[in-house]
Amino acid sequence: MKFLKYTLIVGTLVVMLFTSCTERNDAFSKVIIEPEVDSIMTAKWNSDFQHAEYPQQWLDNVITVKSTESIQNAIDKASEAGGGVVILKEGTHILDGSITLKSNVTIVGEGRGKTILLQGAKLDKAAFNVEAKPTITDVLIKDLTLKGTRSGKVNGILIRGRNEDRHKRIMLQNVDVTDWSAQGVHIKRTNHIIMDNCNFQYNGSAGGLYHNCYFLYNKNILQSDLNMSYPVKGKGCKYTSCEYVLAQRCTIKNTHGNGIQADHEQAGYVFFHKYHISGCERVAMWFPCEDYYDKFTYKEDPKYAPQYIILNRCEIVDNTWGAMWRLVNDSYVINSHFSNKKVDMGLLKCDVRMEKSSFEKGNQIYEDISEWPEDVKILW
Incomplete structure (x- = not known):
């Protein structure tokens, strides 16, 4: 009995020590990518991603x-x-x-x-x-x-x-990452x-050029289960000149301007899966053909617009405009739902195919920049 009691005590101590050592895990955990994502990528892009x-x-x-x-x-x-x-x-x-x-x-x-x-x-x-x-x-x-203090x-x-x-x-x-005056x-x-x-929220109090999350000239990005809501003055997330982006199960709510922006040269192969965007006072998904270094001069050139975009099972609802895209090609909207106040998708000279998606407000197709709605600024 004494040996058994000693064994139990030692065993308990070992378990307690093991539990204490493993409460904090210093190694990262791999992100789970749903099989549907890989299946659609293969069907639409082969092995290019x-x-x-x-x-x-x-x-x-x-x-x-x-x-x-x-x-x-x-x-x-x-x-x-x-x-x-x-x-x-x-x-x-x-x-x-x-x-x-x-x-x-x-x-x-x-x-x-x-x-x-x-x-x-x-x-x-x-x-x-x-x-x-x-x-x-x-x-x-x-x-x-x-945690910032919104100063400076x-x-x-x-x-x-x-x-x-x-x-x-x-x-x-x-x-x-919260409450930083510049970028989160x-x-x-x-x-x-x-x-x-991760949560990137309440950042960008210093001005509209500062966002919760801002990528510039990056490649190979994986975003999973992020909340990028409530930017103070800027966007939830901005992707400028970014290639090979997979953003899944992300949320952006309640912005004074646009929810996300994807733009400029080398922007492409962007896959949004189960991305929820709501409550944007301007455009939920803003994809212009903008030259980052000369953005006040309108250029109708597809090299300045993101190409090869896939939206799958996205929910774009309760925004003023859902998506306003210019010269976006070779792209797909799949299994997604749009329900916005003015336009669900406004597409200027785009090649975007819709598959099993619903649009409550309706889409607008523009063949010339003169048709672009006046209340949607060219350079937002």
Whole structure:
């Protein structure tokens, strides 16, 4: 009996220790892509779509940071060791300067409601920042909240790359980014970006050019189960010159302007699956033929409009205009539902095929820019 009792006690201690060690999972979880998505991609695009790659992780080197300690010092140490995990303990970490992300470093909090990184009075660029040089790869941020104060022009996450040497394999999982005066998340010239189970909300209070999430010249993007609602002045999400985008089960509600925008050269192979957009005061899905660098001069050129777009099982409802697209070709609207106040889809010189979709208000087909409705501005 004594041996049995000792075995039970030891076993209980082992279970308790194992449970304690596994409460926080430093490794990312893979995003589930529904089989229907792959099936439609294959049917419409063959094997042309290029999926995002996951970051590599170095999980054996772990550094713990309390709210009174330097996050940057821990990231630097992990980077100098070749990679590692920086654990941000529960509490409010005040940021008086930008934190520079570095290659091969995973940053993990103890939960979005527990680990809060709060904008400090001296922060003037971004909570997490990456410049064009040096190039970084394999970064994961998970299980925490980045919270701004809507002061200045400060970004939650700002990553800027170069065309000739892009940042690669950046992932956000279980992260909230809220109340930043500039962009919530702004990523430029970076390939292989994954965002999963995140909330990017109430960002962009400094002006209409700042959005909850803004991609510029990126390739291979996977967005899954995101809520990008309530941008203060800008858009829920903007995709400029982005290729190979899969955005599934995402939500945008209640914007003063447009819900999403996709535009400019090199924009294409964008798949929206179960995307819900509602309550936009302007256009839910705004796809213009706009030259980003000369946007005040109207150019009717398909190279400046997104091509190869698929909407599947999307719900675009209760917006002023549902979708206003110009020169969008080789595209499909499948199994989707539109019910908006003025026009469901307004298409200028587009090649968009509708399959098993419903349009409560109705669509408008325009053959010339002179037919474009006056109350929908060309350069929104």
